[in-house]
Each structure stands twice: as structure tokens, then as C-alpha cells.
Amino acid sequence: MKKTLFALAASAAVLFAGQAMADGHAKTKACFIYIGPTGDFGWTYQHDEGRKAVEAAFGDKVETAFLENVPESAEAQRPIEAFARNGCNIIFTTSFNYMDPTNKAAKKFPDVKFEHATGFKRESPNVSTYSSKFYQGRYVQGQIAAKMSKTGVAGYIASFPIPEVVRGINAFILGAQSVNPDFKLKVVWVSTWFDPPKEADAAKALIDQGVDIITQHTDSTAAMQVASERGIKAFGQASDMIKFGPETQLTSIIDDWAPYYVKRVKAVMDGTWEQVDVWHGMADGNVVMAPYTNMPDDVAKMAADTEAKIKSGEFEPFTGPVTKQDGSEWLKKGEKADIGTLLGMNFYVKGVDDKLPQ
């Protein structure tokens, strides 16, 4: 037994050493840390599509690796460092709360490039942050919801009360109110990014409270499937979820990370990588609307018009007049929200039927 084990280990060691030499330094290694499974068909799925795009773009010149279901806690430190130690040249950490572990690892490994999605801390020069203006898509969805809803109430499955999520909720209700000023929004906080049973329960609870449109800021397709079963409409999230609700999905905000990932990996290959902080939106092709389906043509046209206006820069969702939930004025008529308030958004606007967890 022991002998075989030893032989096995020895042969493996030889194999391993051979591999390492064959690889050499020619390949650039791009590594990804995911919050959920690659098969969530939402957030993580899209990041993994980005990873595949990197492979497709550079073929043999690049090697990729990923770790899925990495919790957003001190636990994330180890996998990030393991990547850095195993020859990754660039590491993408794709969830907000990887922020501190990413920055900590970046200090320890100054030669490795780190890219943190949706964060704001760049404590050393080898950390970049990147995100997308998903709220632009949320505004369009709000408009569609107000047109399509019979009850005048939509349901929103929310994850954590971070600015990113609050911004999405506010953009949605502002879009809805631009069509129907009395439109209401119910919110359920599930305190997770990915938990299909919990997301499904939240969807059921919302439907039982009389909402007839569901939208979500969580990563699975569970809510879409519940909406299908109950015969109401829903919006996909992060990815095109039409397969999971062919009669149900109105549209979906598709996160297209591929262009950014290809660009950044290329920069590492060329030695031109520099620290950046990007916040791209519809205009840059990072926020893409899935086809407008299961709605009358006039609603689809309205949505497409708004989309075009946002894309061209003619319109920004957070434009006054906007009143906060507590009744105080936030934006005067024609005033545009400043980027600082948007990035740190911690209040609801009028019409959200929920108390923001503080």
C-alpha cells in the first residue's frame, strides 16, 4: 500500500515538474474568484462568460483558472493568495465584499495585478476597480413594469443594502413613476447573493402580497421560474434568462464583462497595465438589454427609446425632480445626481414601500 502510494506520488511529482517547465513563462495566467457557481445563469455565469472570452481571444497565449462559491468573508483571503502564489498574473475578484481581502493580497504580491469588481478601495498601485451602471437598465425596466402591471405594484428581491443595490431599487421606481406616478414597489431582503430556495420563497411571498411583476438583485433564476409558474411577468438579472421564462421574461440586464476582461488581460500581456477605476454603462456596451419580449409593441418601443436616450447620453435616470422617501427634496428639477451620492447611496426615493435596513 505504502509503496504504491509513494510510487504514485513520485510519478506525479515528475509529471508535475515536467508540466511546469513546458509551460514556462510564455503564458499569461488570468484567474477569477466567483461568489456563486458558474451555473447560476446570472452574475457569476456572466463573469465566467467573460473568462471564456479571454480564452477565445488569446488561445494558447493565455491560461485561465477560477474558484467558485468563495464566501465574502475573511475566508476569501486564502483562495486569492493561493491564486497569486500559483502563477496568476492577473486576478479578478468579482464581488463587492472581496474588497479587503483583495487589497490585502495586493500588498503581499506587488507583481500580480488585481481587478476588483464593484468596489472602491485601491490601496496599492496594482489594484483596479471596475463596475457597470446597471441602474441605467433598471430605469428602463421600471418603465416597462409600470406599463405592464395591472396592480400597480412590483416586487423587488434584494440582496444586501449596499449602495449598488439601493441604487438599482431607486432607479427602478423612478422609471416606473415616470409612467405611473402612483406606482409602488415592495422589497424583500434575502441577505444572500445566491440561494435559489430563498429567492423562490421571496418571489412567492411578493406575489401573495399582490405584485404582478418581479425583479431581483440576486443571482439565480429561481424567481423567474416562480413567476412563470404563477403566470406573472419578471425581469432577468445579470444574464439573459429567457430560457427559464420564455413567456415570462420582459427583458434582462445583461452584464457583459467580456470586452473589459479581454482588454485588461491584453494590457498585462503587453506590459501596459495601469491602475484604473472604471464605471461603464450602456454607452460602452457593458450594460446590455436583452430583447424586449412578452410585451405589446408600444411598450417595447418606449423601452427602446429610453435605452437609446441613455446610451446617447441625452438622458440620465437620476435627474431631478426627485424626492426622498422621507419627503425631503433630493434633486431639483433638471439637476443631475453627483457621482459621490450615487456611489454611496443609502436612502430610498419616494414610492418604495419598504424601510431601508440600516
Next chain:
Amino acid sequence: MRLELQKRPQSSKALAYLSPFIALGLTLVAGAIMFTLLGKNPATALYTYFVEPLFDPWARDQIILKATPLILIAVGLAVCFRSGNWNIGAEGQYLFGGMVGAMIPIYFNDWQSPLLLPMMMLMGMIGGALYGYIPAILKSRFGTNEILTSLMLVYVAQQLVDWLVRVPWRNPQGMGFPGTKSFNESAVLPDLMAGGDAHYGAVFAILAAVLMWFMLSKTLKGFEVTVLGQSPRAGRFAGFSARQMTVFAFCLSGALAGLAGIAEVSGSVEKLDDKLSLGYGFSAIIVAFLGRLNPLGIIAAGFILALSYIGGESAQIMLGISDRATRVFQGMLLFFVLACDTFIHYRVRFIPTPNKVNA
């Protein structure tokens, strides 16, 4: 023909020694088949999984870090299980202990003193013990089923800690994310090695295991635990109280789980957040049985389980194996170990089917 498990009159000594190796061998074979089916070189895969982490100082440090809470909780559970008390709620005691121990640095964030750490550890143990006391008193007073109550209390503790780190204790500068402020340096358990991640909790774990081993095998209390566990009636004749034992066992395992909790909070996370436990309290049940409820065996079992986590992660990184595949592999390891253990106490008998079925 059918198979039947028949209890051996005496457990097999030879198998008791051999079974872990048979299990390991079977895991290696099954693992090799799985990796081949996944299109990976099985030798490379197994090497990455089981051998490489042992030769890498960084990975060794991570294994120690992972094994710490598992061993601490499991040695307490061993005492509990041996005495016939089924504490399934170590997860809750772990969380509650971590929460109580964290109170000092949360309320006195600036306080620095060499007394701080010992106080935190002590409070963690008291917190865990108190939380273990609840199912114990329910069982000994009212005869409730401790498996249910201790398990249910896990959810209570989870929700309580979740609420605390979201509402009253949340870091105002934390962007709405659940979690307290980071502790100051004197509230952080020192690292074992400079620049490493494993902390002094590992020392507590080994100490606790040795102490529990000593208690179980060398003291009257240990004898009491075993007698009451094997035959409560015999224990009563010997003048031992099963009720007091329930309280003792739950408080002891609760205290150790609580210590594991505060050690993790203070040494690793350095604040209290909503992801304090990744199911250590439940994994520790596996560790306890894997170590055959023997505290010294539990040390080995804790390290083996930790190795399978860390090795699984490097297999994902190095070979691109999915998270799911590594978990299947961990499951196979545990399955084979427990299945092989069955043959220590049972033998397999082939019973031919009688020719006439309609009797």
C-alpha cells in the same frame, strides 16, 4: 442470495488498524476513476490534492488554520457523544461564544490591555457553555429531545448574530455590509508564525485535545462519562447522575465550541461578521466520528478534513476541477472511512436465497 451484516462477538482488532488504510486506498481508487472521467490525469490530481499541500509551508499554515475550530469543537463533542448526549448544535454554541467574546472589543473598541485577550477567550467559553446549557437543562428537567432543541438553537444563534452585525453592532463606515468595526491589535489573537494566518487557537485545540484525552482515559469523571454513555442504568447503580452528566457534557462541549468561535473571531476574522461560521459546528461532528470519539484521533481527523479542503482548493486552481467535483471527492473520503469502520464491528455474510419463495 442476499448480504447481511452480522455483529461480531468481538470487534476486529486487525480491522480497527487496517480500516483507515483500506478506506484511503478505496478513496484513491474511486478518486482516480472520477478524475479520469473528468479528463484529468489521476496521478497529478491526487498528488495536487493530498501531497502537494503538505510540502508547501503556506498551505500547511492554512491547513492548521482550518483544522483549529474543527478540532476544538470535535473534542468537546466527543465527550458529549460518549456520554450519550447528542449535541448537534455545536454550530450555535460556536456562534454564541464568538458573539459573547467579541462584546468587549465591540463596546470598548479602543481599550488596549494584555488582559483583553484572556478575558475575550473566557467570555467566549462562558457564552458557549451557557448556550449549551439551554438544551441540557431542557433535557434533564423536561425530557425534551436534545437533538432537536440543540439543532433548533443553531438557527436562533445564526439569526441573532446576523441581526447584531446588521443592526446594533454594524460598522457605520461599512457601506451597509454586515459586520462590526475591525478590532484593535490587542484584541487580535497572535499568529503562530510571523506572516502566517494560523493563530494561537491551534495551540488551544491541541491542549484541549490532550486534556480531554487525559480526562476520558485517566480520571473518574472520564469513567463516569463512558459508563453513563454505554448504560445509564449501570451508571445509576454506580451512583452517577445522568442529569448532571447531561449538563456537564453540554456545558463542556459548549465551552470548547465557544472558545473555537472567539478564537476564530479574534485570530482570523478580526471582527464579528455574518459569515463567522462556514458550518464548522456541523463538520466537527464528522471529525468527531472520524476520530472515533478519541480526542487524539480527532486531532488527526481534523487535519485530514482540513487537508481535503485546502487540497480541494488547489485542485480547483491547478487543474480546473469544479468545486462540485472536489466536494464529491470529500464526500467519498468520508463515506469510505465510515463504511470501512462498519466492518470493525460487523461482518458480511452471504445468505443463499431459499429455493421455494412461497412458504
